[in-house]
Amino acid sequence: MIRSRRRASLAGQVLVLQLLVLAVVVLTGTVVTVLDERRDADAATEREVAAVAESVAWADSTAAGLLSPDPTAALQPQTERIRLATGIDFIVVMAPDRTRYTHTNPALIGQPFSGHIDRALAGETFTETYAGSLGPSIRAVTPVYSDGRIVGLVAAGVTRERIIDQFLRGLPLLLAVTAVALVLAALGSVLLSRRLRRQTLGLAPAELRTLYEHHDAVLHSIGEGLLVFDAGSDVAEVVNDEARRLLTLPDGPITRAQLPESLRTLGPGQVKDEVHLTGDRVLVVNQDPVSFEGRVIGTVTTLRDHTELQSITGELDSVRVFTESLRSQAHESANRLHTVVTMVELGRTEEAVAFATAELALSQHLIDRLTTAIAEPALAALLLGKVNQAAERGVDLTVTDDTALPTTGPLTARELVTLVGNLVDNAIDAAGTGAGDERPWVEVTMRSDGAELSVRVADSGPGMSAEALERATARGYSTKSDQRGLGLALVMQVITRHGGSITAEMTYGSVVLVRIPLGGNE
Incomplete structure (x- = not known):
């Protein structure tokens, strides 16, 4: 019978579902990785700017420059060399009243520092994200001491634009890894789908269910005993009700050792109308090997009661x-x-x-x-x-x-x-x-x-x-x-x-x- 509408096979449905799940998982993983990388980049930047600011603040030349008659002349060349060497965007040395003595943009020297300095004036080194004169940046502010008193502050920072540029430079590699992972996962799903298609003979789930229901109904209704063993296995895959009755077998899994002696020694070959006796029955036994793709995968044994x-x-x-x-x-x-x-x-x-x-x-x-x-x-x-x-x-x-x-x-x-x-x-x-x-x-x-x-x-x-x-x-x-x-x-x-x-x-x-x-x- 030719169906007018062919349903998708179980293997096909599983393949589509797997691809969707894999795509969602990989894309979700990519987004999480991007967010995690950005968080890690922010944390690394905070540690970097804090280290630079503290290094500059603890240098004796910084305190001396702040106490000199011309702090800008003493400190601007020094902070610029450090800025270029560390790759950060700005190092600002300022007076406690916010007056800048150094800056990446010389035009801003002498103008008040834009940002929070209260915690630094209290003796604490802190970091923050703030939109300053160079745009949004991650900055660290720390005090400069001389003879136990705060004589100035040092602020070092990296703009968000630089952080994003660094992240974007690493993004192609991340996306390439994501694409490779997605391709490998899709390839694995296709191979699994092919294997599943071979094992399910390309049947749809509804067809498999119908086949199982028919199979189960036949096993319970036929008047012959039926035993099915996989090749190399001593545990029966199928034992119908009639076989249990004829051989007086208990419920549950059945092994070859539980069969009458003559049936245990049948072997994997073909048997035609061979007469066997149990304790109280005369049985006619037939057995046929089951082959799939040129190899024997098991045996099917039928039992007919000839006692009467x-x-x-x-x-x-x-x-x-x-x-x-x-x-x-x-x-x-x-x-x-x-x-x-x-x-x-x-x-x-x-x-x-x-x-x-x-x-x-x-x-x-x-x-x-x-x-x-x-x-x-x-x-x-x-x-x-x-x-x-x-x-x-x-x-x-x-x-x-x-x-x-x-x-x-x-x-x-x-x-x-x-x-x-x-x-x-x-x-x-x-x-x-x-x-x-x-x-x-x-x-x-x-x-x-x-x-x-x-x-x-x-x-x-x-x-x-x-x-x-x-x-x-x-x-x-x-x-x-x-x-x-x-x-x-x-x-x-x-x-x-x-x-x-x-x-x-x-x-x-x-x-x-x-x-x-x-x-x-x-």
Whole structure:
């Protein structure tokens, strides 16, 4: 969409404001400096004229000249030499009655001095600004003593015109420094504005506010968890509400150390639809690096909750297993029925009855044993289905006679099916990869003594090391080379939830043992 009226960018507005502020500050500083220089010049002039007046007054030749028959002849040449040497405008030596004996303008000699002399007659040296015969001037007046009495006065001064001329001679340098300062400040503002424009993408303040409001609304409304990290930083810049809920994160800043272990080790690279497990959730994780001007500035990680979907998938898998088991049993029953019918047709009725009775007794014995030993019907049905499924794959699956599970404690039927079903599935898969000529086998033992529930699944497969088991229970591990599964990770999720443990060892086969304390939840 093209705007009919483009607002000035934030960088542009800041630049204009900075230039105005800088101009005001520099000009104000210049005015203050000018006034300060003028004050300093006046103070320096006062000290100078006071020093000259006192030097002349304290000279013995001054008192002698005042007491001589012709004070002007004695003092005029001397005061003029001093005036020219010091660069002041006038030195006046006068009688106590104001009569001038010396002056820069000889025509004024003999005329009364214009200015205040009362404080000098009282013995004080003072300075003042006064408009005298040469115009406004800064002057100092001091008494001349001879034998302890005042025999005359000395006034020395510099006209305002000379002070202004001296100040104006230094003003170009001051203005040049001011101009350089203003140019440097403006240049710095322009550079800062360019940097700010790059960082704000040339957006106006209203656009930035709208962008923030939309950004904040999106973060709170999207159904996926979102984590944003800057490159090289361990503190998340953005953590939305859904991410806090999915990862059970507290309020406030979040660091990588607070994330589940599998998310802490993601790295800065791209991740697509990778499955991770937390304590009670199954998450699908995607991560993309964020680049700006050809460099990576951070990562964006999204989290999708697949816990319910995984649960439904597990239930569908169980239904599929049951369906395949029923299909297998139906197929096997048809074969047996055809066998019995054929034997009857051949007149071998006794053999037909014996065959049918033996098969029925074997199947019924397994069903009776499992339903008696295992209190949870869903678990018993799962094991019956796994027996038939394993048989179809050429694996002998047995449930040991010492299996006894009268109580399952805090575990729900779904958790039991997840725990045992995934352990058995992994064992069946692993048994088929074992070496040797013997028929693959899987053995399941479940016990509950009131304090602890234990599930032992052994198989004829190659087994797993402690490191392999740790990887398998972390997330997305599979013994199959063409995919990454969730079986053992889901098992670990159930175990962790109930404070249990899992170990793997190689004894009479590859053995995986799960222990879950029942505590007071029996």
